[in-house]
Every structure is written in structure tokens, then in C-alpha cells.
Amino acid sequence: MQTTCPLDCYDACSVLFENEKLKGDPHHPLTQGFLCPSLNSFLKTPRLTNPRYQGVEVSMDEALAILTSLLQQNQDKSTLFFKGSGNMGCMQNVTNLFFKNYGAIFTKGSLCDGAGEAGIVEGRGANLALSIAEVAKSEVVVVWGRNLTKTNAHLYNTIKDKILIVIDPVKTEIAQKADIHIQLCPKSDFYLAILFARIAYIEEMQDSTFIEEYTQEYDYFIDFIRSYKMKKLMREIDTSINDCMAALKLISEHKSLFLVGVGVQKYLHGGDVLRAIDSLAAMLGLFGKEGCGVSYLSDSGYGFTLPFDSGVEKVSKPTVDFSSFDTLFIQGANPASQMPNTKKVVEGIKKAGVSIYFGLYENETSQLCDLVIPAKTFLEKEDIRLSYGSEYIGLMPKLSESDIGISEYALTVHLTSAFDYAPLERESTYIEKIIRSNSKMADDYLVSKSYDIVPYSQGFYTDDEKFYFMDEIYDEQIDKSSGYFLITAKPRHSINSQFKLDHKLYLPLESGYVDGKSVKVSSKYGSAEFEVCLSSTLRSDSVLIYSGAKGLNQLTPSLKSNAGESAVFQEVKIVLEK
Numbered sequence: 001m002q003t004t005c006p007l008d009c010y011d012a013c014s015v016l017f018e019n020e021k022l023k024g025d026p027h028h029p030l031t032q033g034f035l036c037p038s039l040n041s042f043l044k045t046p047r048l049t050n051p052r053y054q055g056v057e058v059s060m061d062e063a064l065a066i067l068t069s070l071l072q073q074n075q076d077k078s079t080l081f082f083k084g085s086g087n088m089g090c091m092q093n094v095t096n097l098f099f100k101n102y103g104a105i106f107t108k109g110s111l112c113d114g115a116g117e118a119g120i121v122e123g124r125g126a127n128l129a130l131s132i133a134e135v136a137k138s139e140v141v142v143v144w145g146r147n148l149t150k151t152n153a154h155l156y157n158t159i160k161d162k163i164l165i166v167i168d169p170v171k172t173e174i175a176q177k178a179d180i181h182i183q184l185c186p187k188s189d190f191y192l193a194i195l196f197a198r199i200a201y202i203e204e205m206q207d208s209t210f211i212e213e214y215t216q217e218y219d220y221f222i223d224f225i226r227s228y229k230m231k232k233l234m235r236e237i238d239t240s241i242n243d244c245m246a247a248l249k250l251i252s253e254h255k256s257l258f259l260v261g262v263g264v265q266k267y268l269h270g271g272d273v274l275r276a277i278d279s280l281a282a283m284l285g286l287f288g289k290e291g292c293g294v295s296y297l298s299d300s301g302y303g304f305t306l307p308f309d310s311g312v313e314k315v316s317k318p319t320v321d322f323s324s325f326d327t328l329f330i331q332g333a334n335p336a337s338q339m340p341n342t343k344k345v346v347e348g349i350k351k352a353g354v355s356i357y358f359g360l361y362e363n364e365t366s367q368l369c370d371l372v373i374p375a376k377t378f379l380e381k382e383d384i385r386l387s388y389g390s391e392y393i394g395l396m397p398k399l400s401e402s403d404i405g406i407s408e409y410a411l412t413v414h415l416t417s418a419f420d421y422a423p424l425e426r427e428s429t430y431i432e433k434i435i436r437s438n439s440k441m442a443d444d445y446l447v448s449k450s451y452d453i454v455p456y457s458q459g460f461y462t463d464d465e466k467f468y469f470m471d472e473i474y475d476e477q478i479d480k481s482s483g484y485f486l487i488t489a490k491p492r493h494s495i496n497s498q499f500k501l502d503h504k505l506y507l508p509l510e511s512g513y514v515d516g517k518s519v520k521v522s523s524k525y526g527s528a529e530f531e532v533c534l535s536s537t538l539r540s541d542s543v544l545i546y547s548g549a550k551g552l553n554q555l556t557p558s559l560k561s562n563a564g565e566s567a568v569f570q571e572v573k574i575v576l577e578k
């Protein structure tokens with residue numbers, strides 16, 4: 001029985017559910033028969049079994065009655081509908097239908113990739129990745145701020161024999177396999193992209209035909225990059241110029257592809273970073289050609305008609321003040337662990353009038369909420385998922401029965417009928433509409449039609465179909481004087497706060513701390529204790545703590561990126577207690 005992994009991950013694996021076990025589909029071109037540690041621990045992970053209200057277990061019928069009455073009592077007051085990315089199925093959004101009618105306030109922006117996406121859309125008009133077939137045609141692959149062997153593990157087989165350039169302040173597993181590893185200063189990617197563009201200009205590497213035919217504002221871009229002194233760029237990047245020159249030479253002489261991850265954009269200027277990388281790629285004529293381009297976490301819904309719009313009234317997700325609402329409905333999310341500045345989040349949830357948690361697991365957030373409603377797993381409900389990493393999409397049929405939990409669809413049917421709103425269509429009708437809107441079968445698997453042509457090969461998705469070079473100055477000195485840079489990336493054995501968490505603080509060997517000892521870490525937003533693990537993979541100015549680690553987001557700022565309203569987890573310096 002075939003299904004698709006629901007987890008928030010580039011790979012959207014095709015999964016077989018046989019004899020109560022999950023296995024990687026051996027026939028799927030990307031999944032190739034294996035799953036990752038996260039999905040492998042899915043069935044072993046204890047789940048929420050019973051609903052509860054104010055600490056007391058209740059039946060599902062009672063929980064739904066309490067939910068209805070709380071929402072009825074508070075109808076004239078302010079309600080926040082807060083949804084996370086615990087499950088990426090499209091049917092997760094069916095609850096939008098109810099909360100939109102009800103008049104709840106939704107969130108805008110993201111805790112994830114929003115800054116980078118905003119930068120891409122400004123230049124290209126729409127954010128599309130490359131299909132796996134196109135990735136396979138590339139000769140040079142630049143893995144830029146993406147922890148590819150951990151977060152996008154199934155792509156490795158497609159790129160492993162190519163010339164690999166990795167740009168990452170951490171000597172990650174993929175960096176250790178690379179032909180060139182540019183171990184730059186955190187936060188300096190914008191300057192590296194400008195440096196590459198400056199050298200490309202001096203060495204006349206630009207693709208003049210492409211620039212003439214497909215782009216706008218190239219001359220401004222050249223003026224803009226020339227306003228940066230090489231010395232300043234090198235100082236900010238703080239790595240070998242020879243490696244940068246060698247990397248650019250390889251990029252300009254081959255079919256080159258940039259696989260960019262969220263690591264480059266967890267900063268206020270995150271949008272500018274993607275815009276600068278795109279501008280470099282456009283200058284070299286890398287868009288719309290076989291095996292070339294810039295692939296980021298794409299807009300997975302591009303080209304699809306999705307049936308569940310959100311409400312119009314919105315607050316910014318990374319900075320939302322939970323305390324200002326009378327009712328909180330939190331679905332598929334663990335904001336008390338995964339939002340920046342969790343101290344503020346925890347206080348906010350406590351102060352809000354009434355809080356409802358609808359999720360699969362007990363976590364920091366469920367423990368704070370008044371009403372807790374267990375969800376069904378992806379094996380127990382109907383769904384379909386799109387992908388932000390490739391053209392493959394996948395059905396998630398119901399394969400298993402359980403007495404535990406309620407699906408998002410069933411919960412919405414209940415609320416819609418209790419409030420006398422227009423009845424929902426059948427689940428299968430929504431799913432069929434999504435499939436019909438933009439997909440087709442290719443060798444037994446569903447794919448998005450958006451990848452029928454090489455993205456941008458027939459022009460860009462801006463009004464005049466041209467790419468827009470950047471021409472604005474981002475120029476903030478990187479603060480190298482005090483404290484460490486905080487790098488917070490994704491762990492191997494968990495998906496954010498789900499599954500087996502890694503709570504350690506990774507420190508450079510020369511930091512002078514001792515393995516296994518507990519150390520207090522502080523930033524201007526808060527502090528927390530961690531157990532030290534020394535690592536030779538780090539620069540002397542950086543520490544690493546994985547997403548999901550206990551206390552981590554006490555240290556991170558409640559700010560949003562300049563473009564895209566995205567969280568900026570790494571816009572912070574930290575100090576360690578002596």
C-alpha cells in the first residue's frame with residue numbers, strides 16, 4: 001500500500017505501508033527504497049491518545065462539545081488561528097474554511113523560508129525549483145546553506161558524482177565531500193554573491209545575450225556591485241580568495257546549479273541574499289537552461305488551484321503576540337519550542353483567554369493549552385501533498401483505522417455544522433480538484449505540470465517576463481567584535497521538534513570548554529543551559545545548536561525579516577558563561 005511522507009522536508013518520499021511497517025518505495029526515482037531516521041521512528045513515537053480539558057481527560061465527543069461552546073462564547077472576541085508545518089498535507093488547510101467564516105485572525109509570513117522566497121519573487125516573479133531530471137543534467141552543483149545529506153538526503157545520489165562546491169560556515173557532511181568548501185563567516189553570503197559578481201564582471205564572464213534578451217536593470221546592478229570595495233567584501237566573508245576564484249571559474253565554465261537552503265536567510269536581510277544569488281546566476285545566464293539555475297525551497301502550490309484560502313485579516317507569524325487574543329487555536333505546531341523568543345511565546349499563551357491545541361504529540365505547547373485535541377496520523381486520513389524540493393507530489397490515502405484522534409476534515413465538518421455554515425464538499429472531491437488542477441502521471445508517479453518545461457526557459461514570471469536585477473544597497477557591517485554567531489540548523493534524527501531531539505551545544509575545539517559539561521548561553525533575549533559537545537566542524541567564531549533543542553529559542557529574537565515577514569533565528573550574537 002503506497003502513501004507519501006507527510007513531514008516538512010524537501011524529499012516528499014514515496015512510502016510503502018506493509019505489515020504495519022513503513023518502507024521507502026524502491027521504484028520511486030527519488031526515494032530509491034530508503035527513508036530517513038525521522039519517518040523510521042514515526043510509528044514508535046508515543047502520540048497523544050486522549051483529549052483533555054484543563055488537565056482532565058475527556059472523550060472526543062466531550063472535547064468537541066467544549067470546543068464548540070468555547071468558540072461560540074468567544075465569537076465576538078479575537079481568535080487567532082495559528083497553523084504550523086507538522087504535516088504538509090493539503091487537507092491540513094481544510095480548517096481554514098471554518099476559521100475564515102468564523103472571522104478568526106490568520107498569520108502571514110513564515111518561521112522558515114519566507115525571506116528567501118520574497119527575494120526570489122522580486123527578481124523572478126515566481127519561485128520554482130528544478131526537476132530531478134534537470135538536477136541530474138548539471139555538471140557543477142553549488143550547495144549553498146543547505147545541509148543536504150541531512151535535510152534533503154535523497155538528492156545526494158543525483159549529485160554525488162558532480163563537481164561539488166559547498167558554501168557553509170560549518171564543515172557539514174556534504175562539505176567534507178566537496179571539491180571546494182567555502183567556510184565563510186555566518187551572515188556574509190550577500191557579500192560573497194557580490195564578490196562573485198564583481199570578479200565575473202572583471203573577468204568578463206557575463207552572458208551578454210541572455211542579459212540583453214531576458215533581464216532588466218543590469219547596468220544598475222553593475223554600478224551597485226562596483227560600489228563595494230573588494231577589501232571590504234573579503235573582510236566580511238573572511239575566507240580564502242583563491243577558493244572563491246577557483247569556485248567561480250568552475251561555475252562559469254560548466255552547467256551550474258545552485259541548491260540554496262534556508263541557512264543563508266535566517267537574517268533581517270535574508271531576502272537580499274537570495275536576490276543577490278539570483279542576480280549572480282542571471283548575470284552568468286544560468287536560468288532556463290538545461291541543468292542550470294537556482295533551486296531554493298520552491299512555492300509548492302505554484303500552478304495548483306488550492307481550495308482552502310486563508311482569512312484576510314492577518315498578523316505577522318514570527319512576531320505574533322499570543323497574549324493579545326481571547327482564543328488561540330494552534331494546529332500542527334509547537335510554537336512554545338519553535339518560535340523565536342519562546343519566553344514571550346510561553347507568557348503569551350498563558351495570558352491569552354483560552355488556548356486550544358490540536359496536534360499529534362504532547363509537547364511544550366500542548367502542556368500550556370486549556371483544551372488538547374489529538375489528531376489522526378497521516379495513515380488514518382485522506383490527503384495529498386505537494387513538494388517544495390522537486391516535481392513529485394504524492395497521494396496519502398487512508399490506510400489504517402484507529403480509535404484515537406480526529407482528522408482535520410472531521411473536526412471542520414463538526415464545527416461547520418455546529419455553526420450552521422455551508423456544508424463542506426467530500427474529502428475526495430477536494431483532493432481530486434487539486435490533482436486535476438496541475439498534475440499528471442509520469443512513470444507511475446504524480447508530478448506537478450509546472451515542471452513540464454525547464455522553469456524560466458520561456459521567460460520569467462514578472463509582468464514583462466524579464467528578470468529584475470537588484471540595485472539596492474544592503475550595507476550593514478557584520479558584528480564580529482563580541483560573542484559567537486549562533487548557527488541553528490536541522491538535526492538528522494528529528495524534524496524540528498518532532499522525534500529524537502538533539503539538545504547539545506556544539507562548540508569549536510579552540511573554545512576552551514570541556515565536552516559533557518553544562519554551560520549557560522545568553523543573548524540579549526534570554527538564556528538557557530546546554531551540554532557541550534566540541535566539534536572540529538566549526539569556525540572559531542560560531543556555535544551550533546540544532547532546531548528543536550530545549551531552551552534554544554529562548555536565545556533568538558522576536559523580529560521579522562525586512563522582506564517576507566520571516567523569522568530571523570540567526571540575527572543574534574551569543575555569549576557563553578566562563
Ligand SMILES: Nc1nc2c(c(=O)[nH]1)N[C@H]1C(S)=C(S)[C@@H](COP(=O)(O)OP(=O)(O)OC[C@H]3O[C@@H](n4cnc5c(=O)[nH]c(N)nc54)[C@H](O)[C@@H]3O)O[C@H]1N2
Nearest residue numbers: 145146147151167170186187261262263489490494495496
Ligand atoms: N533531518 C531533517 N530534515 C529536515 C528538517 C529537520 O528538522 N530535520 N527540517 C525540514 C525543514 S522545516 C526545512 S525548512 C528544511 C531546511 O533544510 P536546510 O535548507 O538544509 O536548512 P538548515 O539545516 O536550517 O541549514 C542549512 C545549512 O545552512 C548553514 N548555515 C547557517 N548559517 C549560514 C550562513 O550564514 N551562510 C551559509 N552559507 N550557510 C549557513 C548551516 O550550517 C546548515 O548546514 O529541512 C527540512 N528537512
Ligand SMILES: Nc1nc2c(c(=O)[nH]1)N[C@H]1C(S)=C(S)[C@@H](COP(=O)(O)OP(=O)(O)OC[C@H]3O[C@@H](n4cnc5c(=O)[nH]c(N)nc54)[C@H](O)[C@@H]3O)O[C@H]1N2
Nearest residue numbers: 084085086087112332333334338359360361375496497547
Ligand atoms: N532555533 C530554530 N528554530 C526553528 C528552526 C530552526 O532551524 N532553528 N526552524 C524553523 C522552521 S524552518 C520551521 S518549518 C518551524 C517548524 O515548527 P513547527 O511548525 O512547530 O513544526 P514541528 O516542530 O515539526 O511540529 C509541530 C507539531 O505538529 C503536530 N503534528 C504532526 N502531524 C500532525 C497532523 O497530522 N495533524 C495535526 N493537527 N498536528 C500534527 C505535532 O504534534 C508536532 O508537535 O520551526 C522553526 N523554528
Ligand code: SF4
Nearest residue numbers: 005009012013036039
Ligand atoms: S522526512 Fe524527508 S527524507 Fe524522511 S521520509 Fe519524509 S520526505 Fe523522506
Ligand SMILES: [Mo]
Nearest residue numbers: 008111112113
Ligand atoms: Mo522549515
